[in-house]
Amino acid sequence: MTLDLLRFTTAGSVDDGKSTLIGRLLYDAKQVFEDQLEHVQEASERRGGEGAFDLALLTDGLRAEREQGITIDVAYRYFATAKRRFIIADCPGHQQYTRNMVTGASTADVAVILLDARRGVLEQSKRHAFISALLGIPHMLVAVNKMDLVDHSRERFEELVEEFGGFAERLAHGDRATDVSFIPMSALNGDNVVDRSSRMEWYEGPVLLDYLEQVDVAYDHPDERPARFPVQWVVRPAASGEDYRGYAGQLASGALRRGDEVAVLPDGGRTRIAAIDTYEGELDEATAPMSFTLRLEDDLDISRGALICHPDEAPEVARELLADVCWMTDAPLRPGGRYVLKHTSHHVTAAVQAIDDVVDVHTLQRSGPDDAPSELALNDIGRVRLRTSAPLVFDSYASNRRTGSFILIDEASNGTVGAGMIAAPVAAAA
């Protein structure tokens, strides 16, 4: 089998019909097992009386969620068709909305954004689209749901396409435009989810499952992006007496070939790739996102956290940087705060020097230069200046999600308190 893997994210509250949509997708794609269906049947009848059947209950995981009819945390679901394997990051819409959305979006190739055809483009859908774009998701699929409640009206659909399309155009981050598509559907009735609707013959585009099976996967097309290999682990069999020294890691982007000249950052040493080792044997070429072990021609001092790349395509090396930070804990982020920062395969200490702006979650506008916030509160997203205890080797998040992202960890609680997307080194931005 040579299926590939597509990760997509959904977000929204119970009212949007998000759980019903996922339930419908799994059910119509015949990805629900009999014992799971029995569970849903029993739970539906316990809540809604005999004969009730609520597809949304397929996706509730924890006891508190079933009791309270809410979703607490990002849940991951899996299904496969003859064409692809899918991983859904299913994000709740009630509590911790931004935090969960950002988490689900961080690894997604596609964001499925729900609109209720009656209610139109609401704040929550806009916020979802904003976060999806900020997190660098290359494709947005707008599911215009509950078309049955607007008489399957083509005019209403086109109105929403125009309204949301205008909004989405303003979301481009960096040099990457987001690809936006729209599908009219009714998850409740199964129209245009897996099966084509006979009630909306005016719609000629793909149904949801077709779209998901065909959309381009965001694995870097290796020739289009510079190679980035963060060293995770040095393989040195001490006891065997062999003179083996390998640098193990997962290629974050691009491609590396045996014989390539490479630079090792942040120190800047140069050497060539002597071999690309895997358990199966040596490779001539490796592409992202493969994991492998490099042997180098020269004996350089290389440890975890170093980054190997081609010398003419080097990333930034800096100790002061600007980043968008999504704050994920109750105690606010303030200038002067210190955190552990994990980036690629190493940790440094980071001090917050200033907060330049914060995004208004209602208007999605950044605060102006004269209106810099004094702190970032839980679920805020803002532009922060950081100084680190050691140089970071990075790209902007807009050009590389792997080498442009970091997390902030509280030194006392060890909790993950912030998610960061690097915009630029401070010097370059000034």
Place this chain on the structure above:
Amino acid sequence: MSVAARPQLSHLRALESEAIHVMREVAAEFERPVLLFSGGKDSIVLLRLAEKAFRPAPFPFPLMHVDTGHNFPEVIEFRDRRVTELGERLVVASVQESIDNGRVVEETGPRASRNRLQTVTLLDAIAEHGFDAAFGGARRDEERARAKERVFSFRDDFGQWDPKNQRPELWNLYNGRINNGEHVRVFPLSNWTELDVWEYIDQEQLEVPSIYFSHEREVFKRDGMLYAMSPFAELIDGEEVTTETVRYRTVGDMSCTGGVVSQAQTLDEVVLEIAATRITERGETRADDRVSEAAMEDRKKAGYF
């Protein structure tokens, strides 16, 4: 929708690479990791991934089996053989010893199981050896509570999982920071499905214990499942022992793991059977999950695998 310049990495290779990355992160960030090896299919895959992550060096951690004393003998035989082949170190934590030392009390009656007792033995062994990270083969597709669990799943100093207060997990940046006495459970196969596991076993031509293939066995039927007749089984009035052609989808205790009627005798046949199945593996074969709607969630909170 443009066409990729090169063939995509297959989904199995992508999942494999992600899992190898997770294992190396653990090796680099923790002082004393351990890999939980039950002899079951998921932990067999973990061993192959560890070979891919760390060879030609030895694994930077030992293996550990929580032995309930009620295992299938075929699995124990396989476990010991595989460990010898790999040349790695195995720690056996024994539920029988926990019973003998008075740490736990054996359940009684025909429905007795050592399933719950394992949690105490596991947590005691983690404390005794000072393990700060334990690799497990659990997957998110197995069960509803597991669908919400992180790849790095934090456990407090009582070994408890708090599902409502988990660390956000973004990109491939795992937070491995803990205090003394705490540990993390790490699940490199989080994003794999049962079918992925079998396709991978087939792709890698990994040996699995013989009970995963169709064989004749003396069984008795209870609650719609076929349980193995064994020295630990106690029949309830009306239950009869018959001989059936079965295989196992999961490897747990003889006392709580049901067999499925199957003719699948090769890896190819098992893959075909799993691809066509309409019932989840835990729903079909595990009595321990049938206790209540949230049986797995409750056991996980207490420190279960």
